[in-house]
Amino acid sequence: MYDAFLLLSFGGPEGPDDVMPFLRNVTAGRGVPDARLAEVAEHYQHFGGVSPINQQCRELLDAVRVEFGAHGIDLPIYWGNRNWDPYLADTLARMRDDGVRHALAFATSAFGSYSSCRQYLEDIVAARAKVGPGAPAVDKLRQFYDHPGFVEPHADALRSALDTLPAGETRVVFTAHSVPLAMNRTAGPTGDRYTDQLTELAELVADRAGVEGGHDLVWQSRSGPPQVPWLSPDINDHLESLAARGVANVAVSPIGFVSDHMEVRWDLDNEAAETAKRLGLGYARAATPGTDPRFVAMVRELVTERLDPATPRRRLGTLPVWDTCADGCCALPPRR
Numbered sequence: 577m578y579d580a581f582l583l584l585s586f587g588g589p590e591g592p593d594d595v596m597p598f599l600r601n602v603t604a605g606r607g608v609p610d611a612r613l614a615e616v617a618e619h620y621q622h623f624g625g626v627s628p629i630n631q632q633c634r635e636l637l638d639a640v641r642v643e644f645g646a647h648g649i650d651l652p653i654y655w656g657n658r659n660w661d662p663y664l665a666d667t668l669a670r671m672r673d674d675g676v677r678h679a680l681a682f683a684t685s686a687f688g689s690y691s692s693c694r695q696y697l698e699d700i701v702a703a704r705a706k707v708g709p710g711a712p713a714v715d716k717l718r719q720f721y722d723h724p725g726f727v728e729p730h731a732d733a734l735r736s737a738l739d740t741l742p743a744g745e746t747r748v749v750f751t752a753h754s755v756p757l758a759m760n761r762t763a764g765p766t767g768d769r770y771t772d773q774l775t776e777l778a779e780l781v782a783d784r785a786g787v788e789g790g791h792d793l794v795w796q797s798r799s800g801p802p803q804v805p806w807l808s809p810d811i812n813d814h815l816e817s818l819a820a821r822g823v824a825n826v827a828v829s830p831i832g833f834v835s836d837h838m839e840v841r842w843d844l845d846n847e848a849a850e851t852a853k854r855l856g857l858g859y860a861r862a863a864t865p866g867t868d869p870r871f872v873a874m875v876r877e878l879v880t881e882r883l884d885p886a887t888p889r890r891r892l893g894t895l896p897v898w899d900t901c902a903d904g905c906c907a908l909p910p911r912r
């Protein structure tokens with residue numbers, strides 16, 4: 577039934593001149609103030625205008641190709657992005673030309689919510705419409721927030737980060753991309769699925785990393801106009817509270833991310849690390865899954881379970897997951 581694999585990702589600039597056009601693609605019609613765009617543009621320019629996400633996608637594709645080969649999965653592999661080259665519509669046109677009829681898509685986000693799930697489904701619809709007759713059908717793989725191939729690399733990375741910290745009271749801080757409160761309210765079939773999944777994932781990772789004495793879940797990389805409420809606290813504000821409480825060290829686990837996106841490289845490795853330094857907090861940031869063999873095997877398992885319904889569907893969490901999202905699930909929240 578399925579005849580191709582598609583990596584569906586966010587996309588990112590590949591040089592200084594790409595940065596502003598990329599940011600305009602991301603924020604078209606989203607009401608993000610120019611001042612915020614200028615600030616984020618600067619983050620990208622610190623890296624020569626190159627987002628780390630593209631290289632990470634290429635590495636994941638290479639690893640998936642090897643993994644498929646080792647497990648006899650004979651699907652051609654494609655890559656298409658929402659916001660930058662290779663654009664999804666161009667990829668779908670190429671797939672049509674290659675004779676692809678029905679692809680399985682792995683999106684580089686583990687969670688529900690408009691930004692992390694529904695928007696990818698809309699990207700598929702829009703790209704198919706642009707390609708027109710003969711565009712391949714594309715089915716997105718299930719949300720993998722609680723798959724052991726995602727949980728275990730995060731847990732091991734947290735353990736390693738904890739092991740680098742000096743003596744003293746250490747707090748484990750899980751972090752994910754903030755979203756508008758209204759977006760969390762429409763996440764999943766009954767709302768709040770984004771925060772519920774992250775809350776459960778934080779517990780799964782903390783358990784497996786042997787964390788004792790509790791942990792926090794906080795938010796980062798807030799965008800949008802200041803009068804719109806987003807998930808809080810922000811990680812930097814939270815570090816202030818921890819320092820005020822006399823905590824000596826923080827181990828930061830970016831469970832909201834599959835790889836070291838700009839939000840990890842800049843907002844954590846630079847901004848949050850500086851905040852910690854200013855406050856005299858010891859700081860260690862845990863690695864993201866990237867191309868951890870368990871994460872790559874997870875991608876293959878998610879494909880296999882769709883090719884062969886007899887395949888066990890591994891997961892550790894308790895919230896419902898499904899293959900096909902209902903209409904209106906993770907809807908775009910109303911703008912005020």
Ligand SMILES: CC1=C(CCC(=O)O)c2cc3nc(cc4[nH]c(cc5[nH]c(cc1n2)c(C)c5CCC(=O)O)c(CCC(=O)O)c4C)C(CCC(=O)O)=C3C
Binds near residue numbers: 589627754755838839
């Ligand atoms: C939930 C979520 C994820 C995680 C799930 C997932 O992975 O999908 C995510 C990922 C990413 N977000 C990214 C980049 C950006 N996100 C922006 C803006 C926004 N993100 C939002 C949410 C999310 N974003 C939202 C609600 C906005 C406001 C505008 C809107 O409603 O859409 C902006 C505009 C400037 C700004 O930050 O204001 C940029 C540049 C990159 C690429 C990074 C790289 O280059 O490595 C990645 C992986």
Ligand SMILES: [Fe+2]
Binds near residue numbers: 753
């Ligand atoms: Fe984003």
